[in-house]
Amino acid sequence: TAVRPGGDVIDDLGLSPVALAVLSERYLLRDDSGSLRETPGQMMDRVAVAVAHAEDDYRPGASHGYAERFATVLRAREFLPNSPTLMNAGTSLGVLSGCYVLPIEDSLESIFDTLRTTALLHRAGAGTGFSFSRLRRRGSATSGGGVASGPVSFIELYDAASQVIRLGGRRRGANMAVLDVHHPDIEEFLRAKSDTGALPTFNLSVGVTDDFLHAAAQGRSHRLIDPATGRLVRELPARELFAQIAENAWRTGEPGLLFLDTVNRANPVPELGRLQATNPCGEVPLSAFESCTLGSVNLARFLDGDGLDEVRLAEVVRLGVRFLDDVLDVSVHPVPALAEAARATRKIGLGVMGVAEMLAALGLPYDSPAAVRYVSGLMARISRWAHAASRELAAERGPFPLYPHSRWVTSAPMRNAQVTSIAPTGTISLIAGTSAGIEPFYAIAYTRHVLGRDFDHFEPLLRERARAHGAWSPTLEAEISASGTVSDCAGLPESLRRSFVTAHEIDPRWHIRMQAAVQRHTDAAVAKTINLPATADVATMREVFRQAWQAGVKGITVYRDDTRPEQVLRCPESC
Ligand code: UDP
Incomplete structure (x- = not known):
C-alpha cells in the first residue's frame, strides 16, 4: 500500500515535506478513485523497469539486471531523469522527454499544426520552444x-492555448519564444x-548575432x-x-538573450540547418522537431572526505548515459x-545538480577562483566519461543515424549527437534534496511557494557544519531565519560564512564565470x-549581457x- 491509514x-x-507533497500531488500514480497507487520508492x-525494457x-533478458x-541509483537519488x-514511464502517456523544439513556418497551416502538437506535448508535461522569426511582420x-498580425499575436495565441491545457495537467507545459534581432x-x-x-x-529570448553585438x-x-x-x-x-x-530585462527579467552564432558554432549536425531556438x-x-531527454547526477551524493568519490561518480555517469539512451x-x-527526429540524432542531456551543496561541503566559496576551477x-571529467559511455553504446548498438553527417565524424562513433546539458532541475533537485543545477544557494533560509502553499527551507548542511564547529544555537538559527544569509553572522566562523554565500551576494561576474566554465x-x-x-x-544589465557574450x-x-x-522563492527580509 502507498498510503498510511x-x-x-x-x-x-526519507524525503523532505515539500518533496513528498510535490510527488504525491503531481507524480505518483493514482487509481480511478484518486487513491495513491505507489510510494516514492x-x-x-516503475521508472527503472519501464526504461530498462529497451535493453x-x-x-x-538484459532488462532485469x-x-x-x-x-538503485534512482532510489539513492544519485541520478534522476527529467x-x-x-511521471509517465510505464504509463499510457509515453512522452518521456523534457522538451521539444517545434517549427513555425510563415503559414496558418504550420502555425496551427504546431499548436496542436504543442497541446499534445503539454498534456504530457513536456516543454516546447519555438522560433517565431520566420513569421511575416505585423x-x-x-x-x-488581409493584414498580418505578426509574431507577437501568435505568441499570445500559443500562450492562451497553453494556459487552458495547463489547467487540466499535472505539470505546467512551459514555452520559449525566440525572435531574431x-x-x-x-x-x-x-x-x-x-x-x-x-x-x-512563455520565456522570451532575443536571438542575437555577433554582427548585431x-x-x-x-x-x-x-x-x-x-x-x-527579405526586404529592409x-x-x-x-x-x-x-x-x-537591457532596459526591458532590467524591468521584468525578460527577455533573455540567445547567442545564435555561439550556438551554431557548436551545432553537432550542421546539415540539419541553423539552430534557431532552445527549449x-x-x-x-x-x-525543428528534435527533443531532449534530460537527466542529472546529484553531485552532493558523491561527497567523500575532502573531495568526491569519482570512481563511483564515473560509474553513475556511465549508467546515466545508458539510461537516457534507453529512454529514447x-x-x-x-x-x-518527433519520433523520426529523435531517432536521427538521439540527443540526450546528462547534467549535474547539487553544485552549491558540493562546493559548500568542500569549503569552496562559489564566487572564488578555486570554486570555478574545481567545477570546470x-x-x-564528467563530459569525458559521458562521451566515453556514448562511444561504448555506439560500439554495442551502432552510432546515431546522422553520425556520418555530424561534426563527430572525425572521432570514434558516438551513440548520441549531443550528450551533456545542464538543466535547471527545478523539481528533480527538490526530490533529490539538493541545490538546483549549477546555481548557488538561493538563500540559507527561505520560503518556497508551491502547490498553493508555503514551505520553509533551512539549508541542512549549514546546520550540520555549524554544529560540527560547536557554533550552533537556537538564537543563531533564529538570526539566520530572519536574514536568509549567514554572511553577517558573527557567531559563525569566517570559513562557513564564506562557503555558504548566496545568489544575491554573488557579483554577477562570478555567476557568468561559473556558467562559462561549465559551458x-x-x-x-x-x-x-x-x-x-x-x-x-540598467547599466549593470547592459554590462552583464556584454560579458556573457564575451565569455x-x-x-x-x-x-x-x-x-x-509571482516569484517562487523569497528571502525572509533583507537578503
Ligand atoms: N519544463 C516544463 N515545465 C516546467 C518546468 C520545466 O516544461 O514547469 C521543461 C523545460 O523544457 C525545461 C526542462 O523541462 O527546460 C527541464 O526543466 P527542469 O530541469 O527544471 O525540470 P525537472 O525535471 O526538474 O522537473
Whole structure:
C-alpha cells in the first residue's frame, strides 16, 4: 500500500515535506478513485523497469539486471531523469522527454499544426520552444487580402492555448519564444511581457548575432528585415536596440538573450540547418522537431572526505548515459515527425545538480577562483566519461543515424549527437534534496511557494557544519531565519560564512564565470539565472549581457530580485 491509514503518502525514501507533497500531488500514480497507487520508492522502480525494457531489444533478458541497477541509483537519488520520465514511464502517456523544439513556418497551416502538437506535448508535461522569426511582420499583406498580425499575436495565441491545457495537467507545459534581432517586430517582442502577468507560459529570448553585438559595441546601425520578403524595413542604431533589450530585462527579467552564432558554432549536425531556438529554460538548442531527454547526477551524493568519490561518480555517469539512451527507445511521441527526429540524432542531456551543496561541503566559496576551477575540472571529467559511455553504446548498438553527417565524424562513433546539458532541475533537485543545477544557494533560509502553499527551507548542511564547529544555537538559527544569509553572522566562523554565500551576494561576474566554465565542457547549453540585487541599475544589465557574450555562453537569463510578483522563492527580509 502507498498510503498510511490516515491518508498521507508513505515516505520510503526519507524525503523532505515539500518533496513528498510535490510527488504525491503531481507524480505518483493514482487509481480511478484518486487513491495513491505507489510510494516514492515504487515510483522509482516503475521508472527503472519501464526504461530498462529497451535493453531486451539489444540483448534479450538484459532488462532485469539493468532495471535493478537503474532502481538503485534512482532510489539513492544519485541520478534522476527529467520530470516527464518520472511521471509517465510505464504509463499510457509515453512522452518521456523534457522538451521539444517545434517549427513555425510563415503559414496558418504550420502555425496551427504546431499548436496542436504543442497541446499534445503539454498534456504530457513536456516543454516546447519555438522560433517565431520566420513569421511575416505585423501589418504586411496576407494571401487572403488581409493584414498580418505578426509574431507577437501568435505568441499570445500559443500562450492562451497553453494556459487552458495547463489547467487540466499535472505539470505546467512551459514555452520559449525566440525572435531574431533582425525581425521588424523586435521592439514589440521586447515589450511583450512588460505588463504584470503577461504571457505567463512563455520565456522570451532575443536571438542575437555577433554582427548585431559588434554593431552595438561600435555604434553602428542595425537593419530590420522582413523575413517574408527579405526586404529592409527599417534601420536603427544597434546601440539603441541593445539598450532597449537591457532596459526591458532590467524591468521584468525578460527577455533573455540567445547567442545564435555561439550556438551554431557548436551545432553537432550542421546539415540539419541553423539552430534557431532552445527549449523553455535554454539548456538545449535543437533543430525543428528534435527533443531532449534530460537527466542529472546529484553531485552532493558523491561527497567523500575532502573531495568526491569519482570512481563511483564515473560509474553513475556511465549508467546515466545508458539510461537516457534507453529512454529514447521506450519514448512514444504524439506525432511521427518527433519520433523520426529523435531517432536521427538521439540527443540526450546528462547534467549535474547539487553544485552549491558540493562546493559548500568542500569549503569552496562559489564566487572564488578555486570554486570555478574545481567545477570546470570536474565538468571536463564528467563530459569525458559521458562521451566515453556514448562511444561504448555506439560500439554495442551502432552510432546515431546522422553520425556520418555530424561534426563527430572525425572521432570514434558516438551513440548520441549531443550528450551533456545542464538543466535547471527545478523539481528533480527538490526530490533529490539538493541545490538546483549549477546555481548557488538561493538563500540559507527561505520560503518556497508551491502547490498553493508555503514551505520553509533551512539549508541542512549549514546546520550540520555549524554544529560540527560547536557554533550552533537556537538564537543563531533564529538570526539566520530572519536574514536568509549567514554572511553577517558573527557567531559563525569566517570559513562557513564564506562557503555558504548566496545568489544575491554573488557579483554577477562570478555567476557568468561559473556558467562559462561549465559551458566549455557541455555539449548543449547551460540553464543558469544571473541573479541581480533589486538595486542593480540598467547599466549593470547592459554590462552583464556584454560579458556573457564575451565569455562564450550560449544564452543568458537574468533576474533582478522582486521584479515579478509571482516569484517562487523569497528571502525572509533583507537578503
Ligand atoms: N519544463 C516544463 N515545465 C516546467 C518546468 C520545466 O516544461 O514547469 C521543461 C523545460 O523544457 C525545461 C526542462 O523541462 O527546460 C527541464 O526543466 P527542469 O530541469 O527544471 O525540470 P525537472 O525535471 O526538474 O522537473
